[in-house]
Structure formats: structure tokens, C-alpha cells
Amino acid sequence: MSVSPASSRAGWHPSQPAGPGRPPSGQRRPTSTGTPSLTVTLCIPLTNEEALTPPARRLLEAARELLERGEATITAGPQRAEPVPVPRAPARPVPTPAAPALHILAASRSVLRDGEPLPLTRLEFDLLMHLVAHPRRVFTRLQLLAAVWGYEHAGVRTVDVHVRRLRGKVGVDVPLVTTVYGVGYRLADEARVTIDRTG
Template identity: 65%
Template sequence: MLRHQTPGRALAGRSRAADPVAPPTQPDLPADPPAVPADPNPVRILAGPRIVRHGPRDVPLTRIEYDLLLFLAEHPRRVFTRRQLLANVWGYEHAVARTVDVHVRRLRAKLGTDTPLVTTVHGVGYRLADEARVEVDREH
């Protein structure tokens, strides 16, 4: 079936096709993303009484959450797989690896710092964040 075009429509179509196409412009992006402010209150792990303090408050942690934080704090800048964490913190490897994810999520929520203490290394596991201010006090 033939479609009848009005002369104005055909002319408008031809004139749009003849216009040079302007190159796409890049949106103005900031030079660097804004830095996350460092948390002024360090997390302090008192190894003797098994207490974790964030600033002036004590943070109630379960045994596993405490052991997980202490283990990562004792091995800064080292990445651990879920299996390694299960073996070193839980004491066995024959558990669902996602158990580690749940405990890390709960630990992050309880500590509630502006900068995350535990960093996810995608496809590998977890480590203590570079910017984390964690002190282990074995004297108490």
C-alpha cells in the first residue's frame, strides 16, 4: 500500500537528514569523587575482657562477630576467602560460605561507622579496610 505524503512532511524529513550531526557532549563530571570523611572515633578491641568500643560506647557483639573482627584486625591488608575465615574464626570449613556474609553484614550494622571497617573484595572474600581505625589492646 502506498502512503501519500504531504510536501511539508517530505521536505522536513529531507532537511533533518541534511543537517550535520553535532558530536555528543560529555557531561561535566567532578574531577574526583568526594572523599568519605574519616571516622574520628577508632574502634578499640579490648582482648582480655572481649569488649569492643566505638568512641565512648561499648558495642555488644556475639562471640563470632567479636572473633571475626579481632581476626581481621590482627591481619590488616590481607584478604581472606570465606573458607579461610570459616576455618580460622569458626574453626571448621564445612558450613555454608554465606554464613560469613551474614556475620559481616551484622558486624557492619552494629559498628555503624561512617567508613566501613570490613571491605568486600569481590570474587575473593573480605579484609579490614585500609582506612579503618581499629586498635587491639591486649593489656586489658
């Protein structure tokens, strides 16, 4: 059996085998009478069957077999150019803008945020310098009090207050001080800080 390209879009109508109350094969009752029927619409390009995918080739062979056995009929329909879905390229991740950088001028005890002066108090500057000088070390509040304030008699909450103020002045968009819960503070891994000890 051959299927012409003109039948590239067709409705396949499997018929029930003849029996009591059923018409012979090849005749169909209208579906409104309740007779079970299945209509499958296929759109398979027949110009080059070798290029078909294995599932499409198996489906075409099954349809031809049904037709040869007289268990289905073919009805040619109007040919329409169906839009072929074009696979979309995977979305590229949007690059995250780099966080603003801090530049510490050690000699003048000043800090620049993207070139703009950042007003820090003496203790805020000393706290920042101490954390930057030890980038991967975690400090307890008592250690910071001893290293930055020079004494351990002030309340440890003083450290929390100065860390909060330092973060506020630098800006929430600049990763700077990481809280290590239950321990203390350390310089953030993402912090972009450079030190000029001659400036």
C-alpha cells in the same frame, strides 16, 4: 593625537567610506535606516598607560589610529565608576570529619566505639579480631570459616551474614570490612582500630 582622561569612557563609531548612497566620512545615518555601523564602548583608564595590559594597549592604539584617519568619531559619555570584579579566592576543601575509632579490649573481649560499648557476639568479635590481626590480607570465605568458626562444613554464606551484622553494629560511617569481589573480605584501609591486649 591625545585622548584626555575625560574621555575614559567613550563610544567609538566607525563610519563606512563615502560611496554611492553613503554620506561622506564623519557623518552617520541613524542606525534605523539599515546602514551598517558598529558602536564600541570602551572604559580604559588613561592615568597610567604603561600599566595597561598588552591587549588593552593595542585596543587603545587601534582606536586612536581610526580617529586619526577619520574613520571613527568619539563621543564622550557620562563617567561612571564601574565596579571592578574582585577575583575570588579558590574555595578551600571542607575537611572530612574523621571516622569514629574502634578500641578493642582483648582480655575482656569487648569493643568500644568512640568510648561507647559495642555489643558483639562471640563470632562477630572473633571475626573482627582476625581481620584486625591481618590488616592487609584478603581472606576467602572458606579461610574465614576455618580460622574463626574452626570448621569448613558450614555454608560460606554464614560468613556473609556475620560480616553484614558486624558492619551494621559498627555503623555505616565506620569503614571496617572491605569486600574483595570474587575473593572474600579484608580489613578496610581506612579502618581506625586499636587493640589493647591487656584490657
